[in-house]
Amino acid sequence: MMTGIDRLVTRGTFSLDGGTWDVENNVWIIGDDSEVIVIDPAHDADAIVERIAGRRVAGIACTHAHDDHINQAPRLAELVDAPILLHPHDLDLWALTHPNHKPDSELYSGQWLRAGSIDVEVLFTPGHSRGSICLHAPELGRVFTGDTLFQGGPGATGRSFSSFDSIIHSIADTLLPLPPETVVHTGHGSDTSIGAEAPRLGAWIDRGH
Structure with a gap:
């Protein structure tokens, strides 16, 4: 049985606090040839369904609830008959985009998700938003x-529902202890690794502490 990670780049907009920006998002599909998890269904549900290619979707996991990461979650859930998963601390942010549609289940720290033969652990990493998570x-x-x-530093914290101190603690306490060879698949842009980012993050961590 094949296992794999697939990246689909989608294009759309991100809106918050009265501003709107053009963005490209990484939609990640992880699993094997029978079952997958979709991470952050952004902008184009039809393209995501095409990339899933008929496999069962065990869950639609949202790393956080900014609109560019969740705008296609309800439609994708309907198309593939899969639950939407979100940390409860991001429900207020979710409601700005989908006031009439709630996620199906909560993500929480230490939870394990399974997609075919792949096990994924939920890491609670607040800061970019109150309920941000990573999946290891x-x-x-x-x-x-x-x-x-991201490649080059932490995510933005200058908007509502965010905290610079929290994101720095999340990175320092939860992500940097991962093995240095761990590949980092980001929500936008290129991959990096824990080992590559650790030296760059020293100055950020000093600011946060």
Whole structure:
């Protein structure tokens, strides 16, 4: 049985606090040839369904509830008959985009999700938003960080529902202890690794502490 990670880049907008910006999002599909988990269903549900290619979807996991990461979650859930998963601390943020549709289940720290033969652990990493999470696949040596950690530093914290101090603590206490060879799959842009980011994050951590 094949296991794999698939990245689909979708394009749309991100809106919050009265502003709107054009964005490209990474939609991640992880699993095997029979079952997958979709991470952050952004902008184009039809393209995501095409990439799923008929496999069962065990869950639609949202790393946080900014609209560009969740705008297609209800439609995708209907198309593939799968539950939407979100940390409860982001329900207020979710309601700004989907006031009439709630997620189906909660994500929580230490929870394990399974997609076919792949096990993924939920890491609670607040800061970019109150309920931000990352998903760690230890057997694959990968972590999906949403907008918590990018190539070059932490995610943005200058908008509502965010905290610079919290994101720095999340990265320092939860992400940097992962093995340095762990590949970091981000919510936007290119991959990096824990080992590559650790030296760059020293100055950020000093500011946060």
